[in-house]
Amino acid sequence: MFIFACNKQNSQETIRSGTGKGGRAYGGVFRVSEAEYVKSLFPPSIIDGFSYRVASQIYEGLFKFDTHTLKVIKSLAADYTVDSSQTIYTIKIKPEVYFHDDACFPNSKGKEMTAEDIKYCFTQLCKESADNQGFILVKNIVKGANAYYQASKNGKKPSFEVEGIKVIDKYTIQFILDKPSSVFLYNLARPGTFIYPREAYEKYGQDMNFKSVGTGAFYLANTDAEIAMILKRHERYHGTDSLGNALPFLDAINIRFIKDKKNELFEFKQGKLDMLYRIPTEFILDLDSAMAQSPRKGEYMNYELQRSPEMLTQFLVFQTKEGVFRDVQVRKAINFAIDKEKILNFVLNGEGDAAGNHGITPDIFEDYKIDNIRGYAFSVDSAQIYMKKAGFGKGKKFPKITFTLNAEGGRNTLVAVEIQKQLKDVLGIDVELVTAPLAQVVDDAQKGRFELLRVAWLADYPNPENFLHQFYGKSVPNDPKQISFPNISRYKNPVFDDFYEKALNAKSQAEANNYFAKAENQLMKDAPVAIIWYDESYRLLFKYVKNFPNNAMQYRDLSQVWLEKSK
Incomplete structure (x- = not known):
């Protein structure tokens, strides 16, 4: 079995414990499973939900979705304005946001993200290549995107830049649209517009499918092909919650790939998984009946059903x-x-x-x-x-x-x-x-x-x-x-x-x-x-899993999840 391990940030890792504001606990490993292995974690190549759910813990975009309401909210963006013509978006980005430590950087130390990184990623979206499935996010929207795409066909390097992508200063990026777009802000929160560093793509190329370097709350620590992925806490993550607690709360996320739903349910009942997404069809009626009882009995007292x-x-x-x-x-x-x-x-x-x-x-x-x-x-x-x-x-x-x-x-x-x-x-x-x-x-x-x-x-x-x-x-x-x-x-x-x-x-x-x-x-x-x-x-959680709202998109932000008890 082929295994690669990133071995990033180990010298700096500390196991945190204790309680933050509002009684929110630090530490622990969140254990979850998926029925299919991820196809790609490289943002422009993400087209399936399994890959998206993993990648959204590793990468971030300028915007993201609120896990409760699914409204678009700021992520890497600190503030933004839209002009009166609804075609010029000027976005201030957060300072002191750092990429994960990785060998693609000098001394393997993650650099600060700037507007140049954002320009690079969006320019890549405008380029024809086998690993770019995200052109649709800018096609007929960002000024000059179509022309750049045509000029980049057959591996050619365009002699010009994308007209509608401009760096104003170190922490300001500007997008100029061909015409007003009702979906552009949504697109800035979608996985194809997650931000990654030029250094990583130039070093790893096609290996970016599973060699991930982002700014997210977790980094990809190791992968055991088609069996499991381990994500670990980003030590220099910039995010805080509404109470001012430094994020993330979790030390790590353990993602296993279990194709048989009966086996997955067994693992959950044995306490080896913290969440179960979708229930084996033949068990649904019995589960619904058990969860509807008041008071609940036996193991069902420990579960929360989200449907x-x-x-x-x-x-x-x-x-x-x-x-x-x-x-x-x-x-x-x-x-x-x-x-x-x-x-x-x-x-x-x-x-x-x-x-x-x-x-x-x-x-x-x-x-x-x-x-x-x-x-x-x-x-x-x-x-x-x-x-x-x-x-x-x-x-x-x-x-x-x-x-x-x-x-x-x-x-x-x-x-x-x-x-x-x-x-x-x-x-x-x-x-x-x-x-x-x-x-x-x-x-x-x-x-x-x-x-x-x-x-x-x-x-x-x-x-x-x-x-x-x-x-x-x-x-x-x-x-x-x-x-x-x-x-x-x-x-x-x-x-x-x-x-x-x-x-x-x-x-x-x-x-x-x-x-x-x-x-x-x-x-x-x-x-x-x-x-x-x-x-x-249809999700089943242990009750000790906190601040993990269900939503219609299965959009997951595990940076704010915490575990009420240590396991």
């Missing part, structure tokens, strides 16, 4: 550019043939917010009502009618299709088996299930190497646009051999694009939502996806 709707939609993606799914009639037939209510209530035992009978956007955003989005309720008659329209009536058998998914603790497999059965029963379609590691599934998705693909989309900022931008046709490359992300279905419709663009340029959120809804209705009419269910956050 709420999530900004996460589970759905299927069709390959729309080739094969049988080029035909919209076939896609509609598949949509009607899937009984989402049965999947939610009997396969998942109710672990979900609602069946996917509307659009791609979950019913969680204020003033955006998904009841106005027309989806596909289960209908055997409609499914068979549309299949006949596609030419697959009597005497013509539908070809066998391949359904690709990642297992993620087994839940995805249970759902896939039920979908396989339903498509056979309703339409006579033979479906082959192919289960692969998440990294392979993501790679195949971007390259269009699938017929039918299971996808879960978790918002990384709270806005309907986060769900709809993955279907923007102008982001799809003309060359089918090129990577397409986030539009993996390679769906294109100028009507959708027009509504989507009008929403981005709207003067109010209400106006934007009106156009988003029109775009989403067009999307569902074209059916490049089949919505299965809208998910919920």
Whole structure:
């Protein structure tokens, strides 16, 4: 087993104990697990929730999300102004913010972060490269970003700088936009805009996927491939809590990768994990019953159950550019043939917010009502009618299709088996299930190497646009051999694009939502996806875990978590 260890900051590490203001305890290790191994911790390459949850403890952006409200708040930014044209953002950054100690720096001592580091990271976002999935965060937004991207193609070094990224002084960065943007501030809080030092990228290059150097409350201490990651406290972290306590409280975070949810539940009950995210489907009803008792009995007295709707939609993606799914009639037939209510209530035992009978956007955003989005309720008659329209009536058998998914603790497999059965029963379609590691599934998705693909989309900022931008046709490359992300279905419709663009340029959120809804209705009419269910956050914690609020994005800031008892 190959193991690399950073061995950073060891000479300075101290084990803290005691209590801060408000009775908040220092020390301890927070133990958590993930069902999939992270794909990449390099900010411009982060596209999955597993990687995001780890990276957000190591890196920081200019802004972040409040873990209680999910509103955008300052992080590395100390203050900011926006001019009257809404196109010039001038951001003062905090002084005395230090990168983690690392061999990329002289004497392995982390340097102070300045505006030059921010300029470097955003310039990298504007550059075409295999490890940059974040260009969408600045494309058509930051002035000169598109021109710089075009000039950097095929590894070329542009002869000019990005016009809209300017260093004013050591602690001031300025962004100039092409036009007002309703999403730019959100983008400054997303993982693609996390800040890292030039020195690290120049030293490690592609190894930045797991050689992380940031300013966050924790640094990556060691990794045991596909088994565990250890994050340790950043000794010179700049953050404080609302009471003035120096952050973080924890000494370390131990992240284990446990693919089997039953094993994960066993480890939690044995006291070897402090939190469990998602419960094995077959245990949900018993757990709900035990947690609902008053008073609770036995081990359940020690647990806190956190359950709420999530900004996460589970759905299927069709390959729309080739094969049988080029035909919209076939896609509609598949949509009607899937009984989402049965999947939610009997396969998942109710672990979900609602069946996917509307659009791609979950019913969680204020003033955006998904009841106005027309989806596909289960209908055997409609499914068979549309299949006949596609030419697959009597005497013509539908070809066998391949359904690709990642297992993620087994839940995805249970759902896939039920979908396989339903498509056979309703339409006579033979479906082959192919289960692969998440990294392979993501790679195949971007390259269009699938017929039918299971996808879960978790918002990384709270806005309907986060769900709809993955279907923007102008982001799809003309060359089918090129990577397409986030539009993996390679769906294109100028009507959708027009509504989507009008929403981005709207003067109010209400106006934007009106156009988003029109775009989403067009999307569902074209059916490049089949919505299965809208998910919920289902977490089980030991009661000694404090200040760890649940939220709809599963956005986690472990810098403020503390443990009431030592373990």
